[in-house]
Amino acid sequence: MAARTADLTGGRPVVPSRGVLRPLGLSEVRITGGFWAQRQATNGRATLDHGREWMDKLGWTGNFTAEVGRGSAERRGREFSDSEVYKLIEAMSWETGRQADPARDTEIAELTTMIAGAQAAGGYLHTAFGRPGQQARYGDLAWGHELYCAGHLLQASVARARTSGDDALLNVARRVADHVCEEFGPAGRDAVCGHPEIEPGLVELFRATGEQRYLDQAALFVARRGRRTLPRHEFGWSYFSDDIPVREAKVLRGHAVRALYLAAGVVDLAVETGDDELLETVAAxxxxxxxxxxxxxGGMGSRHLDEAFSDDFVLPADRAYSETCAGIAAIMVAWRLMLATGRERYADVIERILYNVVATAIGDDGRSFFYAHTLHQRSLTAVLPGDVEQLGFGGGPRAPWFEVSCCLANTARMLASLSTYVASVDDDGLRVHQYADADIDTTLADGRRVGLRMRTGYPDDGTVGFEVTAAEPGPWTLALRLPAWAAGATVTLNGEPQSATGDRVVLRRDFAVGDRIVLALPMRPRFTRPDPRIDAVRGCVAVEQGPVVLCVESVGGELDLDSLRVDAGTDPAADGGVTVRGVAEELPERPWPYADAGPVGQRTTLDVPLVPYHRWARSGPSTMRVWLPTT
Amino acid sequence: MAARTADLTGGRPVVPSRGVLRPLGLSEVRITGGFWAQRQATNGRATLDHGREWMDKLGWTGNFTAEVGRGSAERRGREFSDSEVYKLIEAMSWETGRQADPARDTEIAELTTMIAGAQAAGGYLHTAFGRPGQQARYGDLAWGHELYCAGHLLQASVARARTSGDDALLNVARRVADHVCEEFGPAGRDAVCGHPEIEPGLVELFRATGEQRYLDQAALFVARRGRRTLPRHEFGWSYFSDDIPVREAKVLRGHAVRALYLAAGVVDLAVETGDDELLETVAAxxxxxxxxxxxxxGGMGSRHLDEAFSDDFVLPADRAYSETCAGIAAIMVAWRLMLATGRERYADVIERILYNVVATAIGDDGRSFFYAHTLHQRSLTAVLPGDVEQLGFGGGPRAPWFEVSCCLANTARMLASLSTYVASVDDDGLRVHQYADADIDTTLADGRRVGLRMRTGYPDDGTVGFEVTAAEPGPWTLALRLPAWAAGATVTLNGEPQSATGDRVVLRRDFAVGDRIVLALPMRPRFTRPDPRIDAVRGCVAVEQGPVVLCVESVGGELDLDSLRVDAGTDPAADGGVTVRGVAEELPERPWPYADAGPVGQRTTLDVPLVPYHRWARSGPSTMRVWLPTT
Incomplete structure (x- = not known):
């Protein structure tokens, strides 16, 4: 790993001081069109305001006001609602970095003033604890989410600092972090928060400020995790990742978002401390x-009860949990691991999650969201009116809001910062990880300026065209990711075929402005078979097309999806839409569903149309399934 | 349906005033040996005291004392803990009916005095509401469990009255029921309780007392259910069976125990009011x-989150919920439906649940219990020490106690009253529903005395011998259930083969004392295949032997059960223990579990031993699976 100096410019979401790859900032990569540009526009136009409106309506912003602080007005929302305001500010910050917006800048400044006003003298900041009539500070570390909220504040403050000249929120965050270091430092409480998040927050604040004690405090929290200092709970210590010390664990477990946020912080810590053993532990x-x-x-966490990972291979399609936030947290981990190790396969993971979790989560209007992502909807989805909050969390259709509404701001901050996941710089040159209409303008490791224009209809089309728009003399490498599914991909450089094997195409030459590269990824739909240990989908196939998982959807439920069997011996067809050959079998009613032989019904052959999974439940109540039983 | 007069004698758990079958009481059927006698003995010897000890230790009994009532001592336990005391008294009552026990009688009398002391002037009785420092009565109908607890009190009081000359608890229950009728009557609160149970309680109290208003009140509660009078909740109104009126619903849904207790009450109501349409609705x-x-x-309810039924065919083996109490509640419904309709197949359901849920629930010592019943345990079960309470509810090994410990007393009351499910009387004679060593001594519909001795090694052995021990002149019918799985069963009467088809053997003659009948049920182990719409176990078989579901268990986890594939083309062998032919396939590690082809590993053929599912997790930490993938 090469060490680098951190800086506050360029709008980078994660700025490790060393690693195989250097991330680019919002100012270095712009998404200019296509699949994601449309979603970024909706995010900036609708989602941020939608979030603000609901947070105002529900009193989550109002909790920061003096009336609540003095106990003269009721605090509203769950104990983690402060974090939603912070994540929304983080999303707004990336959005202003993506596209200047003075009105939004003013909004952020006003929110910052409001938040600063709620900060206690010693730096403590949480609207649900320690004030008149409230529970004592840190009186409920398992569930209070105090350090969790602080972690999101730290991340938001860093986002704001990296996308503006405004360090007001960073100053609030410093005082919070100083307080945390004092309260939980080596001589302080020997404790961790029930929900990890302070860990990546502290490392990022260290990166933004150079303050070593923030990194040390993150190290302390990571070292303490897994010692069962949290109280016994019916979900077990694994729920909090507090069952096994971080360095001894073999797999992520318990609450998926908790485990993934922690893993992100551990990667950050390992990178900043040069602890390669810890890095490889969390990578494993x-x-x-x-x-x-x-x-x-790419979704993670299969249990509804505790939003948790289950045992290995317990991945039911029915009621798959796979919450939006776990998808985003997994992107955070994959991105950090790729930056540190340069392993391109983590970009495959990011792509999979983006097209099949993040893109699925958002309604077309940017004002409705899936919290959880089932892979099999047997009964017709309900439709919620636009002004109705979904109680609790989890199942159900895209809703305008959830009582636990972490998915909205999380999606918003991911979309606003998405361009930074497109490419990176390594010691040899430029690496492109994600394919989209994008303009890249950055500097190589040796300081030479480089520009690249990328244009594509991806993921509808597998052809990706590149044109070098800036180059300085001397050779450098352009590396283009080859997804694991893309066997048979071809690439040309100024019309000349190039080798395209392994996990990336590597083109090294003295590039000139105007050089053209064309990457052709095979986009024919394909059958995918699950590991036989995933009992829940044994005997089924899924259909994928490029990075996109497809599904069968029946709007109105006219087609009984559970009667379908597909012929996995005949390749999916792709003229017009994607279809697979199959039969619908009308099974007889039986009083008991178990017998020495299966039921046999009337079979009708048919071509079954598939649609991208991310498109489902957008055209009214429907049933849906991703995994299709074979004939 | 023939109408009958209810009475308080003979120790019958359910005494409908009409129906195709007349149930027998504890004094009419005794289980004398074998599988269930052993469990009844353990129940009487260990479980009842175990329950009492924990309820004393946790303060659940103490809640009824004056100190708590005056607010000078803290009330302990969850809002439904009163009901556990009532269910334990119900279990104790059946146990004293099964086997006289003056010490237990004294204990019941003392508990009754304690409970009566906590009853308010107007009849209201719940230790968590309405007293100094507590929430107001009926201030939380959705979750308060006030009427639920009252329902269990009514059932307990009826059990006590039917097994003793002591009507002290019945008098407490009358005052409770009078209060409920006043509070929730036609002119009272237009409301239902979040947890049904008052409904069957009121009908049983009507049966025991003849008080019509109790039946009318039950009818009112049933008519109100499904009108969404309970508050909106994230689990939906279906959780409370409050989504659709009882007469309009097509299937049980929501929280399984809630739905099944309600269904039991609806059958009771339909029978007592002669409402055949309602009866057929709930039967359907x-x-x-x-x-x-x-x-x-036979287990019901597949979701952990809300302990609920899921959509049709969502029956994952992994983390199958199937809580003990839902099994017992399903027996309550099946028994009531069989009594009303005479449909023998409900006795198949009862048998299935008894051998595979109830028998599985109880530890060999009678002091540990499964709350939920997974059908696939992938990671080694943990072992809880004998003095540790399992927090919450749901998964995990058999535990000595659960924070929500409904399963213990429910199992205890079922086991204590089990002999009454063995046989019944119809207009033609005697019907035997369950096979066990038992002595039956009762009267036929026309008043003639009849005696039958049954001896068997069932379910280890399929031969069931009967000897007529009492008979009066004239023909009558002896009907013996033929389980649906028992194709090829044979029967002889005094050595002469008889016809054995349909759902029961019907032998009609002028029986004489000493007549011998031998029923031979085929007990060879057999493969069972699931409905293809149950995705979670597609491509799997289970092995059943008689009424017993078998499983593969690996104590210590040495055998990787998820690597097993069985050859479903070769019948299971049964010399010594049951085995199936199979292979263990050591699958290669792959970084991603989905691909265009499945993984192929080294295969080793082996004979896979199976054990009864009810025996699993009794010999130390183990892994287990019921459904076995086929080669």
Whole structure:
């Protein structure tokens, strides 16, 4: 790993001081069109305001006001609602970095003033604890989410600092962090928060400020995790990742978002402390999680009860939990691991999650969201009116809001900062990880300026065209990711075929402005078969097309999806839409569903149309399934 | 249906005033040996005291004392803990009916005095509401469990009255019921309790006392259910069976125990009011639940989050919920439906649940219990020390106690009263529903005395011998259930083969003392295949032997059960223990569990031993699976 100096410019979400890859900032990569540009526009136009409106309506912003602070007005929302305001500010910050917006700048400044006003003298900041009539500070570390909220504040403050000249929120965050270091430092409480998040927050604040004690405090929290200092709970210590010390664990477990936020912080810590053993430990945990505990969509966490990972290979399609936030947290981990190790396969993971969790989560209007992502909807989805909050969390259709509404701001901050996941710089040159209409303008490791224009209809089309728009003399490398599914991909450089094997195409030459590269990824739909240990989908296939998982959807429920069997011996067809050959079998009613032989029904052959999974439930109540039983 | 007069003698758990079958009481059927006698003995010897000890230790009994009532001592336990005391008294009552026990009688009398002391002037009785420092009465109908607890009190009082000359608890219950009728009557609160149970309680109290208003009040509660008078909740109104009026629903849904207790009460109500339409409505709901929402074990409810039925055919083996109490509640419904309709197949359901849920629930010592019944344990079960309470509810090994410990007293009351499910009387004679060593001494519908001795090694052995021990002149019918799985059963009467088809053997003659009947049920182990719509176990078989579901268990986890594939083309062998032919396939590690082809590993053929599912997790930490993938 090469060490680098951190800086506050360029709008980078994660700025490790060393690693195989250097991330680019919002000012260095712009998404200019296509699939994600449309979603970024909706995010900036609708989602941020939608979030603000609901947080005002529900009193989550109002909790920061003096009336609540003095106890003369009731605090509203759950104990983690402060964090939603912070995540929204983080999203707004990336959005202003993506596209200047003075009105939004003013909004952020006003919110910052409001938040600063709620900060206690010693730096403590949480609207649900320690004030008149409230529970004492840190009186409920398991569930209070105090350090969790602080962690999101730290991340938001860093986002704001990296996308503006405004360090007002950073100053609030410094005082929070100083307070945390004092309260939980070596001589302080020997404790951790029930919900990890302070860890990546502290490391990022260290990166933004150079303050060593923040990094040390993150190290202390990571060292303490897994010692069972949190109280016994019916979900077990694993729920909090507090069952096994971080360095001893073999896989992610318990509450998925908790485990993934912690893993992100551990990667950050390992990178900043040069602890390669810790880095490889958390990489192995994540790799094993990918191999045994991840849905085809890249979604993680299969249990509704505790929003948790289950045992290896317990990945039911029915009621798949796979919450939006776990998808985003998994991107955070994968991105950090890729920056540190340069392993391109983590970009495959990011792509999978983006197209099949993040893109699925958002309604077309940017004002409704999936919290959880089932892979099999047997009964017709309900439709919620636009002004109705979904109680609790979890199942159900896209809703305008959830009582636990972490998914909205999380999605918003991911979309606003998405361009920074497109490419990075390594010691040899430029690496492109994600394919989209984008303009890249950055500097190589040796300081030479480089520009690249990328244009594509991806993921509808597998052809990605590149044109070098800036180059200085001397050779450098342009590396283009080859997704694991893209066997048979081809690439040309100024019309000349190039080798395209392994996990990336590597083109090294003395590039000139105007050089053209065309990457052709095979986009024919393909059948995918699950590991036989995933009992829940045994005997089924899924259909994927490029990075996109497809599904069968029946709007109105006219087609009984559970009667379908597909012929996995005949390749999916792709003229017009994607279809697979199959039969619908009308099964007889039986009083008991178990017998020495299965039921036999009337079979009708048919071509079954598939749609992208991320498109489902957008055209009214429907049933849906991703995994299709074979004939 | 023939109408009959209710009475308080003979120790019958359910005494409908009409129906195709007349149930027998504890004094008419005794289980004398074998599988269930052993469990009844353990129940009487250990479980009842175990329950009492924990309820004393946790303060659940103490809640009824004056100190708590005056607010000078803290009330302990969850809002439904009163009901556990009542269910334990119910269990103790059946146990004293099964086997006289003056010490237990004294204990019941003392508990009754204690409970009576906590009853308010107007009859209201709940230790968590309405007293100094407590929430107001009926201030939380959705979750308060006030009427639920009252319902269990009514059932306990009826059990006590039917097994003793002591009507002290019945008098307490009358005052409770009078209060409920006043508070929730036609002119009272237009409301229902979040947890049904008052409904069957009121009908039983009507049966025991003849008080019509109790029946009318039950009818009112049933009519109100499904009108969404309970508050909106994230689990939906279906959780409370409050989404659809009882007469309009097509299937049981929501929280399984809630739905099943309600269904039991609805059958009771329909029978007492002669409402055949209502009876057939609830029968159809239960039948559809059996056909689409029931595990192979007879267990019901597949979700952990809300302990609820899921959509049709969502019956994962992994983390199958199937809580003990839902099994017992399903027996309550099946028994009531069989008494009303005479449909013998409900006795198949009862048998299935008894051998695969109830028998599985209890530890060998009678002092540990499963709350939920997974059908697939992938990671080694943990072992809880004998003095540690399991927090919350749901998963995990057999525990000595649960924070929500409804399963213990429910199992205890079922076991203590089990002999009454063995046989019944119809207009033609005697019907035997369950096979066990038992002595039956009762009267036929026309008043003639009849005696039958049954001896068997069932379920280890399929031969059931009967000897007529009392008979009066004239013909009558002896009907013996033929389980649905028992194709090829044979029967002889005094050595002469008889016809054995349909759902029961019907032998009609002028029986004489000493007549011998031998029923031979085929007990060879057999493969069972699931409905293809149960995705979670597609491509799997289970092995059943008689009424017993078998499983593969690996004590210590040495055998990787998830690597097993069985050859379903070769019948299971049964010399010594049951085995199936199979292979263990050591699958290669792959970084991603989805691909265009499945992994191929080294295969080793082996004979896989199976054990009864009810025996699993009794010999130390183990892994287990019921459904076995086929080669």
């Amino acid at each position: 945990q994540f790799d094993r999680t990918l191999a045994r505990r991840t849905y085809l969509t | 709901q239960f039948d559809r639940t059996l056909a689409r929402r029931t595990y192979l074990t």
